Amino acid sequence: MSRIVQAILIVAILFFGILIGYRLRKDPSDAVFGQQKKLLEALGMISALYVDKVDDDGLVDAGIEGMAESLDPHTVYLNADRVDFSNSEFQGNFEGIGIEFDIVHDTLLVVTPLAGGPSESAGILAGDRILAIDSLSAVGLSPMEVIERLRGKKGTSVNLRIYRPYTSRIIGVDVVRDRIPTFSVDAVFMLDDAVGYIRLSRFVATTASEFRSAMKELREQGMQSIIVDVRGNPGGYLDQAVEVADEFLPDGKLVVYTKSRNGGQDEMRYAATREGGFEDVRIVLLVDRGSASAAEILAGALQDNGRAAVVGELTFGKGLVQRQFEFDDGSAMRLTIARYFTPSGRRIQRDYSKGSHGREEYYREVSDSREAEKLFKDSGGLVVKSDIEGVSVFRPSRKLYTASGGILPDYWVVERSADDFYTRLRSQGVFDEVALGIIDDPASTARTYAEGEPDAFIERFSEDARIDSSVRRICRAKGIDFDEAEFLAEREGIVVAVKSRIARQLFGIEAQIRVLAEESDKVLRFARDLMSRDAA
Template identity: 45%
Template sequence: MVNNKLKLWLPLIFSIVMIGGMFLGYKMKEKMPVTARFFSAERKGTVQEVLDLISKRYVDPIQTDTLADAAIEEMLSHLDPHSIFIPSSDLQQVNEDLAGKFEGIGIEFNIFNDTIHVLSVLKGSPSEDAGLHPGDKFLKIGDSTVAGNNTDSDEVKQLLRGLHGSKVQVTLLRGREIKQFTITRGIIPLYSLDAGYMIAPATGYIRLNKFSETTYEEFMEAMQKLKENGVEKLILDLRGNGGGILQESVEIADEFLDGNKLIVYTQGDHVKKQEFRARREGIFEKGKLIVLIDEGSASASEVLTGALQDWDRAEVIGRRSFGKGLVQEQYNLNDGSALRLTIARYYTPLGRSIQKPYDKGIESYNEELYDRYHNGALINADSNKMATGEPYHTPKGKLVYGGGGITPDVFVAMDTTGISNKVAQLYTKNTIGNFVYRYYVDHIDHFKLFANPADFEKGFDIRHGGQVWNAFAAFALHDSIKINTMPAADTQFIIRRLKSLFARQQWRNEGFYEVNNAKDPMVIKALEELNEQ
């Protein structure tokens, strides 16, 4: 059953790691002793000669651009898992995620029964200013009819996004009333900080989902608020954080480390050793600190965690991190595509290389998380360190490992509750998400009675046999799923998930994590450790 759960989430973990991790080192060209070199166009290479011959002489019509992309991807497959080619069609979205913003109208939507529904409206966004509400249904965007004609999500994004200051007219169905709105597009943030709040007396919690251009700024804003509330202890949650911009993680590490301490250094055959050190007084150099990681924590997350662990600054709790210790640099190509090429490795202050082996090929590399399950690394603490990892000792004598991710100081096994095939069906059919949205829209006045996530956690009840649970059971039957026959552990898992997702509808990601953390085993363990320190 655990294997089924891992298979369900593994593609998402790898996509996060690949998208986030491939940016490690990006935006740092001016600090790296390496520059792009452009080859002479006077003499064609063999690959270009072959493509030219195919284009001019091949028996059937063929798209040579597609062939060229495939040739580049095959070439890169013989290097390392994180040197990648980004087609021009994908580059904008990739760069938007890295920049932490895009130009659009500021809604979250989903498509149910060939109809585009507004799931939520970002606070302060152009859509909120125009008057859009959760539950609105799109009929037209501009001159394009989008209801009932198989419009997919990519088409919707293309229609809604546009230059800052440009306008888009939309026709919506609200209840039984048709409404028209003109929305002036704006800059929409893609937040990297999911939550920042006081989780217990004198104890703060911050969760980062990536390291984009705005991450350090978001982190500092959250820390200032926590300081105003008297924070003395902090939980920094990096679970599932696939990385991003190296400099952002370095800046955050500097806020925890004193003096001139080394944070990380990078080095490659064509890149001289470059050190990154603490250089200023940090906002939280003295308080108790715990970092949470798991198998989805990669790249810049491992830089930050490794520095704090090597200097005995933080206790690391969770499971061994992904093991991505390669630095990429972007080279923009003439056709609008880009190459992310690995140019160096990064090393923690003790000299640990966190990159896991990839000498058996990319397929084996991608299956490594499956291997962790089969070897017991996600379940058993004794199997959690990298078997071939070289041991190191911190200044206080703590044993740490290199060679395949960051090994936590305190192990917390994967939560294996709620992993039956029936629960998996609820996810694959999106039964849970569909129900939460529809129930929330139908009962929005009741949800707005709760002032904040803490009140919601205490006062909103989804017990088995209660009104909400019975409504969900009836809804699940439409997807041929009988939830009232589930084991008690699965039932409790679904109740917790429903409650957290309702909180997300009301207060976005911060609401989700504040409610979910109340029963999160790793967060509970972190609070126990902080109380014992």
């Protein structure tokens, strides 16, 4: 029996009971019954009379999706597959083969086998190309298709056909899937003798414990101040953001609170519950338009309690609380039930319009830096002197802190936008292809660093002329108009972009972040200068 038939029978029984009660009570204020009846009638008409046969399950899903879409931008309906994927991402583990991968020019590239995972045990190396998965070609797969093929139940096996460029050999490898931890700390290293750096990519079930371990590791290396980078962090588990904030805040300090329509259990206050392990550490927090939800909660808590200087851009502005309600078939509704507010009472959620058009506008606005910069300029503020080329720094006026939604940085750092030529190269994958080609080139020195530590590569690798010629060659192959003047103007950034991608393919994401931190991250450079001035 299909879901829609089951639904009709159940609702018919309910209908009979409600009708009797309705006639006995004769309460005209009970309008819900009429709306339920209308919905049931629409489902029945479409299922029975529509000109083509309809998928009953798909019809029900579409109806729920439509209801969710008419609300706020973050209330969503998830089918069973999306629920499973989402849960595995945020619970801190999943079952698979344990690789970090990229797709470059339709080629599935192993960036790194995760330490202690099945792929590392099977002998898969960074830089390997996966040609086939269980005899099916892996060329041209989307990232989601790769994930679907590689993930599976613990103990099951997957056969990979691999091309290894260092030896020019094609080999077959059987990998037995296992439980793989999902990490949220992408990078941990010292910027100098006293300042540490931690990059948090999201807030999953293991984030707080990962963060504490990273802080202890840096403290053992002499860390006195810390730059915490949550740029591009879309959020995740609230409790993990609260725990991270707790490490820096005295007992009892408010972290965040919620307000709901009905009050009661949906309204909560979260405060630091114990003496934090790093209350003596100076903090700068880096944010941008991609910092959302739990990342904004962390930023608001540290800013309102005077524990961190927030540097970067106005954040995304996602301050709606969702609760996930499961359906019997494994699908779920992620429904907004409350709003978040910072300790000083600032709302995190920015304005939005309801419906599909409202959702499109909501996400378009955050991708358009001009909207945020106009917001700043219209509100006034102070210009901060900066010696960093191509960077302007402002201190927003206090009146904007409660009016904008999102978390407004203490120092709004505006970088000169990349020109169209650089943007075109990046969007068409030229940097990734150049990096891949250099690693494969026997004449390049890149391979000589592959078996060592990233420190030597970051410090010494320099093949600017090879990068120049590779960019020109790939532009010709892709039909990209090559403008010599634009290339020379952006050459320094292009070289760093390629070097960072070579580092990622050889050593993983932390090495890529280190290259960018050392050579081109101007927001990070301002944060370091700010710490130096404060310490003087």
